[in-house]
Amino acid sequence: MEFLTFSSELLIIFIHYVLGFLLINHLLTPPRLKPSFLSKVVKSLNINWADSQPLIRILGFLGLAVIANGTLHLIHLLMWKYPLNKALGESQVIIALIFFFSIGGLIQIINSYRVKKPLIDSLTTDETEDKISPSHSTLDKLRSNFNNLFKVDATFPFKLDFQQPIEEVLKLTKFSIDKAADAILWVGEDGEILYVNDAACRSLGYAPEELLSLTIHDINPDFPASSWSLHWKILRRCGSLNIEARHCTKHNRIFPVEIMINHLNFNGREYQCAFARDISDRKQIERKLRERQGEYRSLVANIPGAVYRGVLEEDRMMVFLSQGIEVITGYPATEFIQNRVRSFNSIIHPDDLAKVKRKIRVSFESRQPYILEYRLIRIDGSIRWVYEKGQVIFTEEDSICWLNGAIFDITEKRQASEALKASEERLKLALAGTDQGLWDWNLVTGEVYFSPQWSSMLGYEANKIHGKARSWLKLVHPEDRDQVVEVLKQHLEGKTPFCQIEHRMLSRSGEWKWILNQGKVVVRDEQQQPLRMTGTVKDIGDRRKAEEALRQSEARERAKAQQLELTLMELGQAQAQLIQTEKLSSLGQLVAGIAHEINNPITFIYGNINYASQYIQDLLQLIALYEQHYPQPHGEIKQHRETIELDFILDDLPKILSSMEVGANRIREIVLSLRNFSRLDEADMKPVNIHDGLENTLLILQHRLRPQANNPRDKRNPPIEIIKEYGNLPKTECYPGQLNQVFMNLLNNAIDAVLEGESKFLHPLPHHNSPAPGWQISATSPTIRIRTELNEANRVVIRITDNGNGMTERVKHRLFEPFFTTKPVGKGTGLGLAISYQIIAKHHGKLFCFSEVGKGTEFVIELPLKQEFRRNSNLLLEVHSSTA
Structure with a gap:
C-alpha cells in the first residue's frame, strides 16, 4: 500500500508539471515564436490572437496554480519519511501566496474583459450594437467550439462563461473556502472569531453561530489571552507563521493541529487567517516512528559489537556506525561518520588491509555475504582481533546502495584458542x-x-x-x-x-x-x-576392588554401630522409664501426704462454716429487730454504725461466708482429685471409669485452661475451650495412676500447642472417625476436644485433638524418641511422650499421632477393655500422619 501511494504521488507530480508548463508556455511566449498545442487549439476555434488574449492569460495563471500544487505534492513526497514541520510550513505559505496571486490575476482578467451590464444598458444605437456584437459573437463562438473540442455535455458540472459576473466568481470562491477540507478561521485583533468554514465546525463540534460567539482562546489552549498581544505582534512582524498547536472541541477533547497563519490588512483593519489541519494521525505515526527508532537504537546499543552502514569506496566511508566501535577501538563513532576525522580503513592493520579489501570485492562480485577476521589498531596502539560479517546491498536498479555489516571483538577468543x-x-x-x-x-x-x-x-x-x-x-x-x-x-x-x-x-x-x-x-x-x-x-580396576572391599568393611562396622545405637536407645528408654516411675512414686507419696494433711483442717473449716453461717444469720436478725423497735438509736451508736458501714457489712457478710464455703469445697475437690490421680492404693490393674481419670486430669490443669480466672489481668493467654464428646464406655482394666499420667502429658502438650500464638487459632480443628484423611473441623479460638468411643474391634479409643500449629514430618518421626523435644531449653525434658508410649505399650495398646502443619494435631489412644496377660514389650512405633 505504501508503494502504491508513493507511485501515485510521482504520477500526480508529473501530470501537474507537464500540464502547468504547457499552460504557462503561452503566457510567456506568443504562438508565432514557439507554436504549441495551445496555438493549435486557438486556431481550431477560429479566434484571432488578439481575441484570445483573455483565454491565454487565464490559462497561463492556471498553469502557475497547477505548478504550485505539483510543488506541494513534491514537498510532501520529499518529506515522506522525515517530516520537517518548519520547512513544510514555509513552503505551504509560498505556495498559498502563488495561489492567491493566480486567483487575483484571474479575477482581474475576467473583470476587465467581461461586458458590464451598465455599459450594455447605456448603448442604444446601431453603431454601438455593431461594436458589441463582434465581442458577443466571438465569445459565443469560443464557448461553443471549446465545448465541442473537449466534448462538454449536459452532465459536465461546469461550462466556460466569460461573461460570468464577478459576484458569481466570489460566490464560487466563498463556496470553495466553506467546503475546504482544512479548517479555516478569521480572527480579529482581540482574539474574536470572525469567520469559520464547515471543516472548522466539524472538527471542533460547534455550530457556526456558536463558534462566532467564542474567542480563539476558548478553542486553542496554547493561545491564552495573556500572551495574545505578543503573538499578534510577532505575526504582524513575520507576516505568516506555521506552527503546531492544540484545539479543544466542544466536548473538551484535545487534538493536535498544524496551523498556517497569515496576517492581513483589509480596509484599515488587521486580521489573522488561519488554516488548521488535524494531525492526530501524523502525530501517532511520528510517535510510532520514534518508538521504533528507540527500539532500533536500544537493539543496536545492546549488540556486543558494532553495527555499521558504509559506502563501497576505496576509503570505506561510514554513513552510520554504532557506539560499540568505541569499546573495541577507543575511537568515538562520530570520528568515522563521513570520514570526519579518519576513515575506518585507516585503523585496520596494514598487513590485513589488502585481505579485507579483496574479501569485500569478492563479495560484491558474487553478491554473497562476507566473513572476515582481522586486526584493528586501537587508540592506545594495542591490537584487537575482530570478526566482521557484512554484505553489499543493491537497489532495484541493480546499483550499489550500501555496505551493511557488524563487527565483534574476538581478541579473547583468539587468545583462548x-x-x-x-x-x-x-x-x-x-x-x-x-x-x-x-x-x-x-x-x-x-x-x-x-x-x-x-x-x-x-x-x-x-x-x-x-x-x-x-x-x-x-x-x-x-x-x-x-x-x-x-x-x-x-x-x-x-x-x-x-x-x-x-x-x-x-x-x-x-x-x-x-x-x-x-x-x-x-x-x-x-x-x-x-x-x-x-x-x-x-x-581404575584396582581402585574399584579396593573400594568394594572398603564398602563391605564399612557395612559390617555400620551394622555394629547401628546395633550399639539401638542398644543404647533401649537402655536410655529403660533408664528414662525407671526415672519417671520413681518420680511418679515419689510424687504420689508426696501428693497423698499433702492431701491428707490438707484434708483434716479443711474438713474442720468446711464443717464449721455452716454453724458460723447460722450464727451470723441470727445476729443479723437481732440487728434487724433492734432497728425495727429502736429506729432512733443513741447518737454514739448511730455514729459508730456509719463508721463501720453497717449496711455494707449486712449485705457483704453472707456473700463472704458463701465464698468461703465455695473455696473450701473447691479445696476438698482438689484434694480428692490429687488422691485419685496418685492412686497409691491402686498399684494393681483394675477396672476403672476412663472418664473419671480424664475429669480429674482436667481439674488439676484448670489453672492452665482458665488463666484469667486466677489473674483477670492476663490478656495474653485466652481461655481454652474444652469440647467433651464422651461415648458410652464400660469400665476398662488398666493401671489408673499410669493412665492418668498419659492423660496429663497429652493434655499438657495440647495446651502448649494452642497457646503458641493467637494468630495460629484460625485453622480448622482436626477430626478423626478413623485413621484416614478428613479430620479437620472449623474452630477459630484455642480449642481442645476429648472424644471417647468403643470401636468395632471392641477397643476403647480416646482422641485428644487441638487446633494448634501442627508438626512437620521430621518432628513426627522423632516424636516418641526419649529426650527429643521441640520446646526451649528448661521447658521440657523430652520424656513425656516417650514414657506415655511405654505406658500404653504396657497396657497392650497403641498410641498414634496425626498432625499436619497449619492444621492441628490429634493423639489417639487404643486400649483393650480387658488385659490378657500376653506380654509383648517390644511393640513397634506406629506413627501415622494424615493428609488433607
Missing part, C-alpha cells in the same frame, strides 16, 4: 609419560582421536580402533551405556562444567575393565554449540 593449542601440546607431552589415555572428539564430524595409551589400556592395536563415537559407544557396558550418554548430554548442553563418569569397557580379551572417563568441551561456536571435546581415560 592459541592458549588451548599450547595447552594441548603440553598435555600430549605430559600424557606420554603416564598411564592415562587421551581422546579428542570432533563433534561436527563425529570423528574421535584415541591416543596409543588409550588403545593399549584396553589391549587394542591403534589402527584397529575405528575413530568414530558410535564405535566407542559399542565398547561401553550395556548397563552403563544409558548413564554414559546422559552424562555426556548434560555436559554438551552446558549444564555441567565438565564430564566425569566411571564405567566399564570391553577389552580385547573380553574382560570388562573399569575406567575413569573425564572430558570437557573446549571449543564452542557463537551460538554456544559444542564443536570439540577432549578428555582422558584411566584404568
Whole structure:
C-alpha cells in the first residue's frame, strides 16, 4: 500500500508539471515564436490572437496554480519519511501566496474583459450594437467550439462563461473556502472569531453561530489571552507563521493541529487567517516512528559489537556506525561518520588491509555475504582481533546502495584458542609419560582421536580402533551405556562444567575393565554449540576392588554401630522409664501426704462454716429487730454504725461466708482429685471409669485452661475451650495412676500447642472417625476436644485433638524418641511422650499421632477393655500422619 501511494504521488507530480508548463508556455511566449498545442487549439476555434488574449492569460495563471500544487505534492513526497514541520510550513505559505496571486490575476482578467451590464444598458444605437456584437459573437463562438473540442455535455458540472459576473466568481470562491477540507478561521485583533468554514465546525463540534460567539482562546489552549498581544505582534512582524498547536472541541477533547497563519490588512483593519489541519494521525505515526527508532537504537546499543552502514569506496566511508566501535577501538563513532576525522580503513592493520579489501570485492562480485577476521589498531596502539560479517546491498536498479555489516571483538577468543593449542601440546607431552589415555572428539564430524595409551589400556592395536563415537559407544557396558550418554548430554548442553563418569569397557580379551572417563568441551561456536571435546581415560580396576572391599568393611562396622545405637536407645528408654516411675512414686507419696494433711483442717473449716453461717444469720436478725423497735438509736451508736458501714457489712457478710464455703469445697475437690490421680492404693490393674481419670486430669490443669480466672489481668493467654464428646464406655482394666499420667502429658502438650500464638487459632480443628484423611473441623479460638468411643474391634479409643500449629514430618518421626523435644531449653525434658508410649505399650495398646502443619494435631489412644496377660514389650512405633 505504501508503494502504491508513493507511485501515485510521482504520477500526480508529473501530470501537474507537464500540464502547468504547457499552460504557462503561452503566457510567456506568443504562438508565432514557439507554436504549441495551445496555438493549435486557438486556431481550431477560429479566434484571432488578439481575441484570445483573455483565454491565454487565464490559462497561463492556471498553469502557475497547477505548478504550485505539483510543488506541494513534491514537498510532501520529499518529506515522506522525515517530516520537517518548519520547512513544510514555509513552503505551504509560498505556495498559498502563488495561489492567491493566480486567483487575483484571474479575477482581474475576467473583470476587465467581461461586458458590464451598465455599459450594455447605456448603448442604444446601431453603431454601438455593431461594436458589441463582434465581442458577443466571438465569445459565443469560443464557448461553443471549446465545448465541442473537449466534448462538454449536459452532465459536465461546469461550462466556460466569460461573461460570468464577478459576484458569481466570489460566490464560487466563498463556496470553495466553506467546503475546504482544512479548517479555516478569521480572527480579529482581540482574539474574536470572525469567520469559520464547515471543516472548522466539524472538527471542533460547534455550530457556526456558536463558534462566532467564542474567542480563539476558548478553542486553542496554547493561545491564552495573556500572551495574545505578543503573538499578534510577532505575526504582524513575520507576516505568516506555521506552527503546531492544540484545539479543544466542544466536548473538551484535545487534538493536535498544524496551523498556517497569515496576517492581513483589509480596509484599515488587521486580521489573522488561519488554516488548521488535524494531525492526530501524523502525530501517532511520528510517535510510532520514534518508538521504533528507540527500539532500533536500544537493539543496536545492546549488540556486543558494532553495527555499521558504509559506502563501497576505496576509503570505506561510514554513513552510520554504532557506539560499540568505541569499546573495541577507543575511537568515538562520530570520528568515522563521513570520514570526519579518519576513515575506518585507516585503523585496520596494514598487513590485513589488502585481505579485507579483496574479501569485500569478492563479495560484491558474487553478491554473497562476507566473513572476515582481522586486526584493528586501537587508540592506545594495542591490537584487537575482530570478526566482521557484512554484505553489499543493491537497489532495484541493480546499483550499489550500501555496505551493511557488524563487527565483534574476538581478541579473547583468539587468545583462548592459541592458549588451548599450547595447552594441548603440553598435555600430549605430559600424557606420554603416564598411564592415562587421551581422546579428542570432533563433534561436527563425529570423528574421535584415541591416543596409543588409550588403545593399549584396553589391549587394542591403534589402527584397529575405528575413530568414530558410535564405535566407542559399542565398547561401553550395556548397563552403563544409558548413564554414559546422559552424562555426556548434560555436559554438551552446558549444564555441567565438565564430564566425569566411571564405567566399564570391553577389552580385547573380553574382560570388562573399569575406567575413569573425564572430558570437557573446549571449543564452542557463537551460538554456544559444542564443536570439540577432549578428555582422558584411566584404568581404575584396582581402585574399584579396593573400594568394594572398603564398602563391605564399612557395612559390617555400620551394622555394629547401628546395633550399639539401638542398644543404647533401649537402655536410655529403660533408664528414662525407671526415672519417671520413681518420680511418679515419689510424687504420689508426696501428693497423698499433702492431701491428707490438707484434708483434716479443711474438713474442720468446711464443717464449721455452716454453724458460723447460722450464727451470723441470727445476729443479723437481732440487728434487724433492734432497728425495727429502736429506729432512733443513741447518737454514739448511730455514729459508730456509719463508721463501720453497717449496711455494707449486712449485705457483704453472707456473700463472704458463701465464698468461703465455695473455696473450701473447691479445696476438698482438689484434694480428692490429687488422691485419685496418685492412686497409691491402686498399684494393681483394675477396672476403672476412663472418664473419671480424664475429669480429674482436667481439674488439676484448670489453672492452665482458665488463666484469667486466677489473674483477670492476663490478656495474653485466652481461655481454652474444652469440647467433651464422651461415648458410652464400660469400665476398662488398666493401671489408673499410669493412665492418668498419659492423660496429663497429652493434655499438657495440647495446651502448649494452642497457646503458641493467637494468630495460629484460625485453622480448622482436626477430626478423626478413623485413621484416614478428613479430620479437620472449623474452630477459630484455642480449642481442645476429648472424644471417647468403643470401636468395632471392641477397643476403647480416646482422641485428644487441638487446633494448634501442627508438626512437620521430621518432628513426627522423632516424636516418641526419649529426650527429643521441640520446646526451649528448661521447658521440657523430652520424656513425656516417650514414657506415655511405654505406658500404653504396657497396657497392650497403641498410641498414634496425626498432625499436619497449619492444621492441628490429634493423639489417639487404643486400649483393650480387658488385659490378657500376653506380654509383648517390644511393640513397634506406629506413627501415622494424615493428609488433607
